[in-house]
Each structure stands twice: as C-alpha cells, then as structure tokens.
Amino acid sequence: FSHWKGEQQMYKLDIGWPKAPEYFTGQTFCVAVDSLHGLVYVGQRGDNVPKVLVFSEEGYFLHSWNDTVEMPHGIFVWNTATGSSVWLTDVGTGKYGHTVKQYSPLGKLLQVLGTPGNAGSSLIPLQFDQPADIFVEETGEIYVVDGDGGMNNRLLKLSDDYKELWLTGTNGSGIGQFKIPHSVTVDAFGRVWVADRDNKRIQVFDKVTGEWLGSWNGCFSEDGPYSVRFTADYKYLIVAQLNINRLAILAAPPVGSIGDCAIVHSVQLADETKPHLVDVDMRSGAVYVAEIGAQQVQKYVPL
Numbered sequence: 001f002s003h004w005k006g007e008q009q010m011y012k013l014d015i016g017w018p019k020a021p022e023y024f025t026g027q028t029f030c031v032a033v034d035s036l037h038g039l040v041y042v043g044q045r046g047d048n049v050p051k052v053l054v055f056s057e058e059g060y061f062l063h064s065w066n067d068t069v070e071m072p073h074g075i076f077v078w079n080t081a082t083g084s085s086v087w088l089t090d091v092g093t094g095k096y097g098h099t100v101k102q103y104s105p106l107g108k109l110l111q112v113l114g115t116p117g118n119a120g121s122s123l124i125p126l127q128f129d130q131p132a133d134i135f136v137e138e139t140g141e142i143y144v145v146d147g148d149g150g151m152n153n154r155l156l157k158l159s160d161d162y163k164e165l166w167l168t169g170t171n172g173s174g175i176g177q178f179k180i181p182h183s184v185t186v187d188a189f190g191r192v193w194v195a196d197r198d199n200k201r202i203q204v205f206d207k208v209t210g211e212w213l214g215s216w217n218g219c220f221s222e223d224g225p226y227s228v229r230f231t232a233d234y235k236y237l238i239v240a241q242l243n244i245n246r247l248a249i250l251a252a253p254p255v256g257s258i259g260d261c262a263i264v265h266s267v268q269l270a271d272e273t274k275p276h277l278v279d280v281d282m283r284s285g286a287v288y289v290a291e292i293g294a295q296q297v298q299k300y301v302p303l
Helices: none
Strands: 011-013 027-034 039-045 052-056 061-065 072-080 083-090 099-103 109-113 131-136 142-146 154-158 164-168 181-186 191-196 201-206 212-216 236-241 246-251 263-268 275-280 287-291 296-302
Touching: 027 083, 027 287, 027 296, 039 072, 039 287, 072 131, 072 275, 083 131, 099 131, 142 181, 142 191, 154 181, 154 191, 236 275, 246 275
Parallel strands: 027 072, 027 275, 131 181
Antiparallel strands: 011 296, 027 039, 039 052, 052 061, 072 083, 083 099, 099 109, 131 142, 142 154, 154 164, 181 191, 191 201, 201 212, 236 246, 246 263, 275 287, 287 296
C-alpha cells in the first residue's frame, strides 16, 4: 500500500470511549448505534455476564440487560416516528437460541422470530440456524442473513408483519450463493449488501426483487469481509476483517453498476484485536467496532 503513504487519515481512535471499559466483561460480538437518541448498544457473550450493555455516545455506561438473550451475534437499532427498538440475532443453542428478537430500549422482549431453541431451515414457521445479522428499514421491512455457520446460507426479506417477501441463497460459491453470509445492510439506492464471509466477497442484491446485482471479489484475498456498514453519506463501505485485524474502507458506487471494489483507506488495529462487526453513527459519522479478541468496543471518529 505504498502509494497511500501521503494520504490523510480518515479516522482517529477516541481513546476516551468508553469512560469505564471495565463494564466489558465478556466477548463483545456486536454493536449498534441509535443515532437519534445518542445511544450505543453492545452485545457480549460469556457466563454470568450481562448480554447487552447500553452506553451514551459520550461513553458513559447507562444500564444493561440480560433476560432471554443467550449468545448475541448481530444487533441493530430501529427508529420510527413512534419510538425505537433493538433487534438482535441470537445464535445460542439453548432455549432462546436460533432466533431474531426485538426488544425495547430497556430490554423488554417484544417479538421473537424463529422457534427458540430449534435450529432448522424451514420458513413456515420462520426457522433459523445461527442467524448472523439483521437490518431493518424505517418502513419495518427486515433483512436477515442466516447463517453464521449453521445449515442455512441465505438472505431473507420480511415484510413489516414478518411475512417472507423473498429469499435467496444456498450453500456454495456461485452467483447468489453464500458461505457464511455474516452481515447485511441496505444503501440509499435500493441495494442490499451482504458480507459473504467465507467466499471472501461482498454480494449485492436489489432490495425490491432480491435479484443479484453484482459482487466484489477483488479486495478480500487476505481475509473475508466480516461486516458491511455504510458511512453517513453512503460514499464508503466499512468492512471489518477479523483475522488480519483491519478495517477496510471501500468506495461505494453511486446508482448504476456495482463494478469491482476499491479500498481507499484502511485502519490497522492492534494484533489479536479481532474486529467482528461494526456500526456507524449516521449523525456524527463515528464508527464503533466490536472486537472479540480485545473484548471491547472501540470508537473511531472521522477527521
């Protein structure tokens, strides 16, 4: 990357976030920002640890909750005109696992998709096997990537009343197939982006039809993409690469052809940090990184 030597840094670490890192007592797998209310939700795993921690964007610990959460994998905040809620994917194998769940900001369980405790591949009733990540549009339409290594390798779109709108993907390396679809997001132009982790690529689909639009194969030879989240202006895509402890920042295409990827910048994290999933504050532009190895969430602010 020698030709980047003179490049301006895009982000710098906020070393004061959080104020009290000792609240991280487990392995931090996921993070979600509520940009509207200035809150940051962290999902962690471990025995006898609170599974969801809530911080302010300034880094103050607010509260935590634990009920009905087993092994959080992905987390997402959904804001509407009437309020906010927190969606979480649970890959546990016990009585709460293999589900996608909606909670109030204080941790009250509002909705369960899937059959708790049962892994499977049928969709009637909705049935998941280690659902990895979720993205919910303002309309209430839901995108789920299902699986983090289970029997399912698929991208699913649900209506706001939890009916299947479309489903794509089987296990494989062909067009529209997945090997561990690990993270999902939607851009401002009607496209769904999926981190197809073990195929070392990102695939893109039409959000209305589920049609395959393209694939980015060129940027992940060293390590597959673990996360997909856009910057606030939708100009860049932030990708965590766990095994090489790196955040890659890729130029996002405007409307039209997906083309192939270009890494415009990268943030090298310390060894053994293991960045798993990220989220972006769509108001301030800050990037939060959930790091399994370091057992912490770090905040990077745009310069």
